[in-house]
Amino acid sequence: MASKSFKTVLEYASNQRLDRKFDRAAQLSLQDAVRSILPRHRAAACMRHRLGTRITVSKTASGATRLGGVMICGAHHICPVCHSRKLAAQKAELSRVVAAHVRAGGSVVDAVLTVQHHAHQKLTTVLKKLDDSWKTFRSEPVWRELVRDLGVVGFVRRLEVTVGPNGWHPHLHVSFLCDPAVAPRDNVLARGSRQKALDGAFAVLWSAWRIATAKAGAASRRQAFFSATVNGAIEVERIIQYTMKNMGYSHDKDGSLTPIDLLRIARDSDPKSVERLEAARLFREYADAIRSKRAVMLGGVARTLTGLDADDKEEPEVLGTVSAEAYDVITKHPDARDGHLRAALASVTSREGLIDVVKRAAQLAGHPKLPDGWLTLKTGRFSGGAESIRSGCQAGTRQQPQTVFVGATLPILIRNGSGSQNVRLSALPDKVRRSVGSIG
Template structure:
């Protein structure tokens, strides 16, 4: 046994084929279908409150992006498809409205540039800001948080400061409820960091604070939450200082696990410490992530895949989209409940102001609400937006075409998918009140 089993997660051993809704207030809704431009049948709008049979697996039979797709576009396609699934199955109301519900009279399609790339996106929509749950909001928030970490630590190292990359993972086994393992991990870190031995080390080593990021995967042995913690020091530590500190941390983690009634696990796995420097300090582990860099390793859990057969939560959601297996859906529902109210990335008090004194701090909601820059290409009223939003493929096609050809590209997509352009206006038309008909939503 590798861990403690306070409660069962509720995921059965069998591979059941009919999902149980998370609450009695949720009801199933029959799926309807329509045909795209080629005449093939695809899934239409399923009520976000429920599912019907295996409609999702039929729709997501080809979940992955096309071979050869550039990474930027591929990730964007996958996020859009995941968010479409999330709206249908989530128990969180804000996730159901994210990128779906207009904030005003119309949705605006903007065209701009990101670096040397033309981009387009729909604005004027609600955003949930759920870093744990929403594939699109998570990407925006984690990108910004990763940039902040990279900038702050880079400045600190340039000023001859030091940092250690500490990873904490607790033993676990199949059947351990995610909420219980999360709670144990949080309490473990609190016990280690608040103890008198750690406080002595803090003073002796000049520890200024830390940046903590929590991640979670699921695999053969159940849920696996773990913490990546950047310990920031006034100066670069000597080899003897950081190796002694690493040994002390491992001993304290084992002692805390024992105090919490948990299996103490193995040295070298439950707690590891790597020095960070301006060269190869994080060695192979840091450079394995899909987009290299310390900030990404700490903050961008949305870019990672599970290791050694494990799956990230977004991979679980993607697998459910393809197979419709209820075990995966129940794992996702458990994940939604267990992460509610928890911080994914947190700076210790005063550290951010110390490392980034000239950078204003934004909340997750503020970052998620930021919209595509550029010029408006089209204004879309509610009835027209309903015709576009129902299929993520149509929505993405509109964005990609508008990025290249603006208004003309949008019209070509609407024609291809046999979608009426009624209720869609150019910026010039929208500026003239007599030209606009605001149809009932």
């Protein structure tokens, strides 16, 4: 039964050419697929359940959109939106860890560790074998050999799960942080040419992993093992990109699918097709097995290097706030279930874009004009060099954040820390004035 499921989804992916877009709109549509497969999972309410009466819409310096006042599930193994957000942060942090280690004179050995698996095995079974093998691998006798031969002083480990012809394929991408000062002079990484160092590292890691899997009652395949020594900054970035690759991206290896690919099949295939049923069944199995598993693990000096050279946490620019009624129309109205409005709001990066989305929601709800209170614009920093609204603040005083309450009538009420006043449309920046002026 299990082998038939894998064959069904792999054949569909091969014949239909999956749409592997992973922008915000695609993430939200895949999140909808999670909701249909796991209706009681917390991911089903992610970015849908409100935490207050107003939703704050902001943009970061990098151009990303942030929504405040909505529930974020944080289930990065399951939810495509939370996975993308979590992995982006982890990738930046781990890139700093590896780069700092290399700048300090260290080297990196990257490896993929896996165990044998078959199509008839449950994912929980294969994951347990992998977990047990890693615990044995980290035990003192085996790990001591790695320290002696490679000078291992830390590691960065990431868990990944894919689906292939032989069933579930959980594996560990591990970057071993090595210090030549710890290893003996004749350690394998110091043996002449780069190729000799590569061959030596491969032999050491393969021997250690083979012992670990045997003690854990699992078996490992030499063909599935990969290692490489890394020293240059460019290669550090390459190895991080490979180690932390997003589960929503396509793979270079043919015949392999990610959990996100299972969601794509469930989303894009015919609702009553066997492909959709099998993809949904496999994703449910994945969701159950992956619960409480750690996606990323740091050990040794990797823990002490986290946070080094990190930029200050950026303060997003608030574009405005949306009322609960408007947000419910955007996310729950029957005519909005195709997700276009929801995706549009989650991708807003300008005030005029925010106005457009709320206007469309008002029209969808049958309002001839934008209802009072549906949208509040925050006027502070405007892109493109546009000036903020002058509200009578004297020179040399700190200007408080200003708010434009956009309703069905004009003039517009501007509110800041010193009070409120009416402002003519001409006082607003051009782009916002055009958008506001067209309401109703």
